[in-house]
Amino acid sequence: MAPRTIDVAAVRKDFPIFETGIAYLDSANTSQRPRQVTGAMLEYFEKYNSNIHRAAYRIAEEATVRYEATREKVRAFINAASTKEIIYTRGTTEAINLVAYSWGRKNITSGDLIVLTILDHHSNIVPWQILAAEKGAEIQYVDIDERGELLQDQYAELLKRGPKLVAFNLVSNAMGTINPAREMVAAAKKAGATVLVDGAQSTPHQPVDVRALGCDFYAFSGHKMLGPTGAGILYGRRELLEAMDPFMAGGDMIRTVRIEGTTYHDLPWRFEAGTQAIAEVIGLGAAVDYLSELGMDAVRAHELEITEYAYEALSDIDGLTVYGPPPSRRAGVISFALEGIHPHDLATIADRDQVCLRAGHHCAMPLMTRLGVPATARASFYVYTQKDEVDRLVGSIQEAQRIFK
């Protein structure tokens, strides 16, 4: 069977926002959403809006069925063993905080070692810093080489110390580095660690198989993969989730509540207290359908093609420094600096040309400090990105260089 390719022109027709004429190069921040996603959410609001899991009438049953259907779609999408292992959260941040709170407080004790990396997003650093401070645990960060790739020797040394937890992102949001996650998870498991993989930047862009990956927890957000904000996923291996106490307490996560005490609901609902983001979860289900239809191998192939094109175009510009590894080992993210021009000034000039470009520290301040820069400009790509948008970015950069010459 010939590998599937993406018909970008057809894809773009599903995204009404492109009718505004923008060149959108900030998908690592949040993606755009196709009509199929907004349509599914609108249909809920207009046809069967009601609460889930409790009412006895027909539309509430439909809401429950559609809400729970996303769980199976996500399970299949990341190849988890059971829908009991798929917990709805607001996003990656909440998913990691859930683990830090529920698993961390029970399992991390004084003197324990937690291994993170300098490539991690703040949401995979700060929850562990809070936990470590509370428990008297130690955190060590794996450094990078000059190409922005993790120092595997240093990682191996840290594993020899028997860390309790290893947490890292599969893809760096700030540099695009694709980490050798399967090898890193295997080594960490062999060293006896529990492993959390931050999949916020990998799940939208490449095939993911959590069982092949072998991690204990895997977190990602819907809004970076064509879904709405407010719906994300925590995958956890069942035996770990079963042993964890709830993160949030309240309605819907209980079995029975008596004055003397409460028993908790089964997985996965134990971790889903309160009225849920029903429309958003239904929207996420539609996003998973959309991506599955395209095929994640095709998504990756398309992004690689755009990334190679952009990498070459940007590398040709005088005074421009690209951070991170070559295109074959990076996701559709290119962080760069322009000599004499602050990223924010570039982003403002690009904005005048309707080019949406990110400028800042990308929630990775330890990495910025490591690179010795206050901020970078970042272009990131997705299923709908076309070469013309990269050309427009190059035009904006040349314009900025003309203004600042």
Place this chain on the structure above:
Amino acid sequence: MSTAADDQFYREYILDHYKNPRNYGRLEHPDITHEEDNPLCGDIVGMDFQVREGVIEDIRFHGRGCAISQASASLLTERLKGLQLEDAKKITKDDVLGELGIQISPARIKCALLSLKVLKVGAYGLAGDDEE
């Protein structure tokens, strides 16, 4: 693509202040010194003041960041030099934005007002309000 708006935003004199900042550097024996940053974009502005009998006799600023933050600081030091402290206190965000003379988008207001924050917090101990 060149548009009139770009050139208006990065007016010649703003670029001039960015590339050739006035009163840039440090004072050896400042009476007051203070630094503020904007972690979101990594802009830093610090100021050293030399004050004699209620007058800002000398001033230097240092820092790094975007054209707007650095030009704004340069412009402000020009205004502050030789000014009575009491008069310096009266400088408002509208004064600073007016001096820049360009439309500042909400996302860039913090850049434009960083130097005013240094003045307010450092020299006067006033609460540094995050102007939006």
